[in-house]
Amino acid sequence: MKKFQTLLYYCYSAIAEAEQFAAQHLKFCKSLNLVGRIIVADEGLNGTISGTPEACKAYMDAIHADERFAKTEFKIDNVDELSFLKMHVRYKSEIVHSGLRDPRIINPEVKTGKHLEPTEFMVMKDRDDVVVLDVRSNYEHHLGRFKNAVTLDIENFRDFPSKINELAQYKDKKILTYCTGGIKCEKASALLLHEGFTDVYQLHGGIIKYGKEAGGKDFEGKCYVFDNRVAVDVNAVNPTVVSTCKHCGQTSPKMVNCANPECNEQFTLCEDCGWEMMGCCSNECIDHPRRRVYDGSGYYIKLSQEYVKVPRIGEPVE
Template sequence: MENKPYSILLYYCYAKIADPAAYREEHHLFCLENNLRGRIIISSEGLNGTVSGLKEDCEKYMEYVKSDPRFADTDFKVEAHHDHAFAKLHVRDKEEIVHSSMRHINPREKTGVHLSPKDFKQLKDQEDVVVLDVRSNYEHSVGKFKNAITLDIDNFRDFPDKVHELEHLKNKKVITYCTGGIKCEKASAYLLEQGFENVYQLHGGIIKYGMEEGGEDFEGKCYVFDNRLAVEVNKVNPTIISKCYICEKPSDRMVNCASSKCNLHVAICEDCGWEMEGCCSDACKSDPEKRPYDGTGYYQKKSNGYNPYKGFSRKTTAKQVKQLHHG
């Protein structure tokens, strides 16, 4: 069995943070001191992150997060990997931990019933159950649960605008799902607010279902927000549901168009990827400023002179923060 020395962590936690800016600096510093990379969002409503690092460094990180009483019940999804899944570290202070148009909803006060992967597997095919994908088009285009309902949305913030299309399902048990569970916390609460009575959510999302139940009946791959782009979930009855955007042959290779002016997220087979130089169209291929294609279709944003301490407040230098941190 291949030894994979790194871990990739996917997690979120809705919890009140009184001073997000101050906690962001503390959190950022811990990640720097433990060689972690990834994208972490901190707001007054909690934490949301995807982090990569050596297994032992990720263990320290999980202990650090859960040792704070505010985040003690954080559920980490841990996947083994052969290297970092990110090139850099970004810890940002934002208004929400997932961008939505439902800021009034507090999942600590109201949300759908959490279903374990095992319970979800038992319920999903029952006659009075509807499985609802709350992710965006480019995510469910490459993979989704068998017979799941998908919504035509480009961003999660558009979810409330589509709920009227589900009115005929109010007498059903509705189970929402997403990648790791975070979007379902607000999506399921919003459904309850709109008069749906039996609302559930897959706890831990697609990733946890794949880890604990083998991913049965998840068709295609799961889109993820790191340099892997899409990962295998189903070890029981895997299939491919997406087609190459260029030649329409079955393909689940997710690619970001090499033209940064376009940046379309689509499936492109390996042959077309090289032929089109990572672009989705001839127009994009002729873009003189298109990014060089290396066969992956993943492009790290340019950051000349990348400084991992970037983001610390101007009032407090990184050196001062370290001095404060170490007493």
């Protein structure tokens, strides 16, 4: 039996005085000896946390006891080690950055694509009248994606709105959106509906839930996750590796951050090139004076505050 659990969750639900809630929530999480990363915004919560099964249960019970978050669904992984080193809670303008902050246009509590359970998604995804759309960033879908999925050239989810015109050719199709845990699809599907797409769906619980409940069939490669694990296996039915090393082109499931902290690019790297390039994406980064020591993992601790207020637009930066 594994010693720890990692919880992935989100909930779109209005939080009054969200900045104050964030500070209080950090204290609560630390009282349970949890580690992880939680984003708090006026529109809700988005988190990945890790701790003992007892601590995780206490956290889930507390979240569900709050009527604002009673509908929250947790994806639970049993893990050998904690998936984070520290506990961070950040107050931001959105729980997933999209730039779509006008609730008259995008409000996941009011209107999103139709939710498909994993088994429903599995049945629909190969139909001729369906397009499966990955709404994640380049580094995520390069590591793993559904077979025959449409992917977008975006560095961050905030770039998604600018790609809507590229999807116009699919307006007569059923659009099945998916992402890691479901949070990005809430806004992506809502925007598609706003832009005139009429038959829009989303994979409920995302790739992670699909792996747990449908065996991950036809998800090629690994799923990128935002914690120390970096990548997790999803497909227990017909697994394969699709990501390729940035330097030599050899298939590799390993995702790293560039050892140059001023670059920090996320890319796929094979074992041999990892040591040869010292964990870097380029020769320029190898020569950088602040290059971090590569230990084979490609994961580096970020030095940051536990609770960070991100200024609102127009507010001075302290």
